[in-house]
Structures are given as structure tokens and as C-alpha cells.
Amino acid sequence: MGTLHAKSPEPDEAEGPKMDLQALKARVQRVHVDGLARTKDDLVINTVRDVFTAQDFQSVILKIHEVRTRLSKLGCFKEVGVFIDTYEGPDALDDGIEVTFEVRELNLLGAKVNTSVGNNEGSVSTGGLLKNVFGRGEELSCEYSHGTKKSSSFFTTFTKPFHNDAATVLSGSVYQQGSEAPWSGYKELDRGVLLSLAFDSAPQVQQKLVLEGVWRYLSCLSRSTAFAVREQAGHSLKSSLRHQLFVDKRDDAVFPTDGVAFTLKNELAGLGGDIGFLKNEVDMQVNLPLPADMVIQGGVIAGHLLPLRNNKTHCITDRFSLGGPTTVRGFEMCGIGPHSDGCSLGAEMYWAAALHAYTPLPLLHRGGTISEKFRLHAFVNTGNMGDFILTDNFKENLRTLVRDMRLSYGAGLAMNLGGFARVELNYCIPLLVQRGDRPSHGLQFGVATDFL
Amino acid sequence: MSKKGRIPFIKAGAFVVAELDPIVAFVANKGVTLTEGLDTTQKADMRAYMSLVSNVLANAELYVSWVDRTTYEEVTMSRYGSVHPWPLNHILTKQKRQQIHRRLKVLGWKQKSLEEVYNEVEHCCSALSERLDKQDFFFGKRPTELDALVFGHLFTLLTTPLPDNRLATIVRSFSNLVKLCQVIERDFFERNNGGSSSGNGEGDYDKLEDLNQLPM
Secondary structure, eight states, X not given: XXXXXXXXXXXXXXXSSSOXXXXXXXXXXXXXXXXXXXXXXXXXXXXXXXXXXXXXXXXXXXXXXXXXXXXXXXXXXXXXXXXXXXXXXXXXXXXXXXXXXXXXXXXXXXXXXXXXXXXXXXXXXXXXEEESTTSSSOEEEEEEEEETTSOEEEEEEEEEEOOSTTXXXXXXXXXXXXXXXXXXXXXXXXXXXXXXXXXXEETTEEEEEEEEEEEEEEEEOSTXXXXXXXXXXXXXXXXXXXXXXXXXXXXXXXXXXXXXXXXXXXXXXXXXXXXXXXXXXXXXXXXXXXXXXXXXXXXXXXXXXXXXXXXXBOOTTTSXXXXXXXXXXXXXXTOBSOEETTEEOOBSEEEEEEEEEEEOOTTSOTTOHHHHHEEEEEEEEEEEEEOOOOOSOHHHHHHHHHTTOEXXXXXXXXXXXXXXXXXXXXXXXXXXXXXXXXXXXXXXXXXXXXXX | OOTTOOSSEEEETTEEEESHHHHHHHHHHTTOOSOTTOOHHHHHHHHHHXXXXXXXXXXXXXXXXXXXXXXXXXXXXXXXXXXXOTTHHHHHHHHHHHHHHHHHHHTTOTTSOHHHHHHHHHHXXXXXXXXXXXXXXXXXXXXXXXXXXXXXXHHHHHHOOOSSTHHHHHHHTOHHHHHHHHHXXXXXXXXXXXXXXXXXXXXXXXXXXXXXXXXX
């Protein structure tokens, strides 16, 4: 927080303990911004212009606060301080005010080192970034990470914010990323370029358009990799256009008590390269508050992949997988659907639904840090996946989708991790299992940002 | 397919075994071997000839495919790259070429001229031809791994059309080697070719498109 110094404007009006700030006329006549070096004037002028519209002292203070917040969000400054003084120029009005914003710009160069563990691999990543490169909040970042399994990946990203009402951000990246899918017995090395445009089309509604070209190399992970997976190994080139829509009207990202979240993802691949498909995915979550701080949460996810009828193909990494502690609990990671020799092959269609009841920990007073961070929950998860053939008959389709579905239930403890991720420890009982599935009866542990 | 992308490979149940020696060892583990009738000297002999074939013929094939400019541009580029979409076809072919060049350089083959390579092949073939002499197979009446290896290489050389057919011409000048190829093809691969090629003259070898063993 910056410091706010305000002189009492008029001695006769400042007498009473209660002061009507709205009745106090004030006009901002001059604004100084101190400490600008690289940041461009037009950006700063556009941001601070708003304070000139204020007519009384209260709105001056509010506008200044607003402008201060916006200045610090530009991505150009690390500190913004405000001084308010009476204006004493030659053309000074009686109620003239002079505002000085004292800013400290971000250092051009930044660096970071961090370690992470995930997906059975630990990795170290180092990176450098150039902040506010061209004076309008642009950022260029490079990150290189090296994993214990000799996978190395790097990302180079340039981000250009437009500072308009829709908070448009254009970014481009060049990257290389290695990943492993032990449940399917393959590893993947991706090298690609990304161009993405993100903007808000309404409050809490974000849209994203992504153009991506990626060269993927799939190879066999172990001696026991199924032949059906080996057949799909090799090089492929995918170019795709993705559209993503996020609506989040929940009151909290990890343990919401009320509100709806909705995500829609569409991807059209096959503009160039040998991979072609149309992929659609939806994700919806509804939260209902109950008495005694209990919350009922319902979630549905579904996806559909349509191969394009031309000479393009798609392979195992494009197909959907289902099961695991973050989707249908009570199954191993990607443990639902077609398998060959213990390797998950994925499918072209899936749906899954979940019903949760959350309650705070008992015997603890409300509002404490522990009771804020933990929840007990009981759940029923269900889902199905396969290469279903759908017809025009709605009832028939419904029967196809529900036939051979999987179901599991259980209860456990969930923990809020840093306000964005969740850790769950559950006891799960799979109830409906199909041949080939890998159910996991008993304790299951999961960490993720998104849970079903 | 195989973990390191090597050929040839076989799939036996859950196992995938790649390359000749591991395959032979794998099959021997199951109690099947072609070298029962051989004594120790013959076995050592066989290994020596096998390494001769792997060293000379395999490297010569690599040389002609990847180092010789005409063959590289007219045959190898499209043969290796055509399965990949643009621009991967160029990138991957270049990568492979560099890799092969490095390997041949280490083995001392890259510095050779095409003429020297042909001479090496001729020497190797004449050594094999002498060993084979008038027998059905290299070690008498029954085929061994050496016969399989020689067949794999020679059959490919005989049946792959290249801009410069010198390799095929060299092989064809050793009539007993050609006869070995014909016998093996007739006895072991007849079903695959529908029997049409059995008993035909060696002229047919130019037309055969059975490229089940590409020189890599």
C-alpha cells in the first residue's frame, strides 16, 4: 500500500468529528507522475485522466484510489505512492488540488529459479524475464527447466497487454516441452509456436483464441508398452485453432459456496500438418449453499472428438482420457476406457458427473485458519467413455451413453493449497467397473487446480 | 515400434525384440536355433562373416543412400521424408542425414569415394561367394543366421532400383550368391509373394518391388 497524505483543506470545515466529504468541493487541477523512465507517457496519461472528472473531495479520493490500483496493474511499476496537496499555481482555484503519483518502475531484468515436483518427476527451472520492455507493460520471458528424467523444456513468451476495457492481452510463445504418460506407456516431446489473444467479453467472462502449430514426437516409454501404443509412435505435426470460453461466477476458486462456473473449449486441428479433428469439451460446476455451512456441488464434464473426413489422422495424445483422483475418483489415472496390455488407449467421447457435499471440519470454531483451509466431503462420481456411435435418435443416444457406465463413491478430506489448488485425500469405493478398467479401491491422493 | 526405433523387430506375445542378434538370442532362449549342427570353429567363422556383412554391406548401403548425392536427392529424400508432412519431411531427413554422416565419419567410411565403396562391396561379395562355393547354404544343407543376414542385404540390393545400379550389378556377377537369394526366397518367402516369383530367372529381380527390408 502506498501512503496517502492529505492536508486538511479548510480549517473552518474540519472542526467537527464528522465531516461530509461529499459536500466538500474539490477539483484536481494538476497531476504529477514522478519516477517515469521507460514507461510511455500516453499510457500513463490515459490511466490517470480519470481523476480530473471528480467534483468533490470524496470522489477525488475514490478516483485516486482507483487510478492507483490501475497504475499498479499496468505491469510497469512495483510501487505507486500518492501525495495530495492544494494547488498553488497562478491559475489556482479555491478548491484546486494537485495530485502527485510517485512511482517506482520495475527493473528491466528479472530472474527466477524454482523447483517443482509433479507427474513422478522433479524438475528445476530457471528463467529470466524482461519487464516493461517497450514502455507499455510488455514482457518477454524465457524459462528453461530440466527434469530428473532427462526431459528438458523451455518456454519463450512475449506478452503485450493493450490496457483497454476488455483487458486484451496478446501473447506469442515458442516452446519445447517433454511429458510422459506412464498410464499409456508413451512419452511425448512437443516443439511448437503459439499465438494467443485473451480478452474479457463481460465481467467474469473470459475468452481466448489460440493459434498453435506443434511438432510432436511420441516414443515408447518402457519395454512393457502395448503394441497398440507403439503403432502410434513417431512424428506428427498439428496446427490448430482453439477457442476457449471461461465463465466463473463462483465466490471462491477452491472451496466455492455459491455460484456457477462454465468452461467451453473448441479446437479445430488440420489447417496444416497431418493431424485433423474437431474437438469440443464442456465443463460446468454448480454450487448451492445449505444451512450449517454445508455446500452441495454438482459438476459435469464431457468431450467429443470428431475426426475429419480427409487424409488427416489423430493419435493417442489427441484422444480423451478419464479416471483418476481429479476426475472420476476410485480409478487410477486414466484408468477408464479401452486398454491394451495395461496401457490406456483413450477414446473419442466421454462424459462424467459428480455430486459432492462439503462441510467444514466439526468441533472447530468458524473463521479460523484451519477451518478455512480444510473441508470434509462425500462424493458420488460417475462417467463413461468410448468411441460411441451416435444417431439422430435422442433416446437411443442416451442409452448408448449410459450403457456400461462407471460409478464410484467415497469420502475424504480436502485442503486449500495457496488459494488456487486443492489437495484431496479420499477413501474411494468403485461400484460399477468395466472389463479393462483399472479401479483403485481405497485411499487415493490428488493435487490439482481443477477437480470434477 | 521398438523402444529405440530399430529394425528388424519381432513381436512375440508381450515382447518386442529388435535387431538380429537379440532376436537370435531370444529365439535360442526358447530352444530354437539354426546353429546346432555347427562346431565351435564354424560358429566363430559364421560370426566373422556376419560381422563382415554388417560392416561392409550395411555401411555401403548407408553410404550410397545418404552420402552419394544423386541417390540421396533422387531416392532417399522422398523415401525417407514422404511419410511426414511439410516441413517435417525436410527437417527429419536432414537430421537423419547428419546422424548417418557422423556415424560413417567415425567408422572411416565418409572419406571414401563411391568407387572405393563399390570395391569394398565387391571384395565382401567375393569373400562370401568363396565361402558359399557350390553348397546350398553357407554351412551345408541347412541355413544359418548368416544366410538370413546375407539374404536380407543382397535381396534388397538386387531388388531396389537406384539411379546407379552398380551395387546390383556387382552382386549379380556372383551367380552362386544370386542363386542363394533365389533359393531362400523360394523356400521361405514363397507364400508372401503368391508363388509367382518361384523358379523365374534372375531378370525378374529387377521388377520385384518387395522392399520388406529397406537399407536404413
